[in-house]
Amino acid sequence: GLTKMSGKCDVGAYMLMYKGASRTETVTSFRKRESKVPADLLKRAFVKMSTSPEAFLTLRSHFARSHALICISHWILGIGDRHLNNFLVSMETGGVIGIDFGHAFGSATQFLPVPELMPFRLTRQFINLMLPMKETGVMYSIMVHALRAFRSQSNLLANTMDVFVKEPSFDWKNFEQKMLKKGGSWIQEINVTEKNWYPRQKIHYAKRKLAGANPAVITCDELLLGHEKVAAFGDYVAVARGSEDHNIRAQELESDLSEEAQVKCLIDQATDPNILGRTWIGWEPWM
Secondary structure: OHHHHHHOOOHHHHHHHHHHOOHHHHHHHHHHHHHOOOOOHHHHHHHHHOOOHHHHHHHHHHHHHHHHHHHHHHHHOOOOOOOHHHEEEOOOOOOEEEOOOOOOOOHHHHOOOOOOOOOOOOOHHHHHHOOOOHHHOHHHHHHHHHHHHHHHOHHHHHHHHHHHHHOOOHHHHHHHHHHHHHOOHHHHHOOOOOOOHHHHHHHHHHHHHHOOOOHHHHHHHHHHHHHOOOOOHHHHHHHHHOOOOOOHHHHOOOOOOOHHHHHHHHHHHHHOHHHHOOOOHHHOOOO
16 A cells, blocks of 8 residues: 555655554565666666776776765755756766755755655665675765765865855745744744844754764754644654664764764665655655
């Protein structure tokens, strides 16, 4: 019934599924959907692009490095909506770039009616291109390296992001109004009469990431900002936080994590079938 339910793109059906479907049901249903697609489509495309085995390894390495860097950069900036049309791959170098940053600073988690609970896209096709190491090899080490570089220069990044506080975009003004309309317990934490409180709040979340916050805790805090009054709110949070039996992110502390621990939590959250199995259908999580 789960597949049927999430086949319709009606928000109510997703909420019912969050409330009613167990982890086991969700994972089983998701693996079934994954199995309908060949596991190595992206790998086949790279083989086709390659003139020799050496060329394949070079293209693949470039893809892995550029994608790992994109994942960490996008996570810090809270860029969401990473469906397949928002990645472009160079046929010459294998490098990947992201496009369309309409959802940034956590807005895909906070404002989309079916909230995004994954930090970036690390789905099956991407992981299987990296066989046999999958997500534990180059991807992992580049992510750690990138995050360490960003964290060591966190002041520089924070100062750069202050541009958004001084000159918030039109979108941000809209989001600000949406938040005020919705209300919620977050209002007690923040002085909404202060000029540009909304961009300040967003930059504060980015700074927390750079200070070693557990990624899943950030996701839960963003859910609180946007979905507190929704019936499925508790279920969203439970799925995002994960369970200690299955998820590294649920075993780690809430803050003061090392770069390695943060990346392990991120990969865990991005590849969690209990999240992917509940993700909006247009994101094509089975790919």
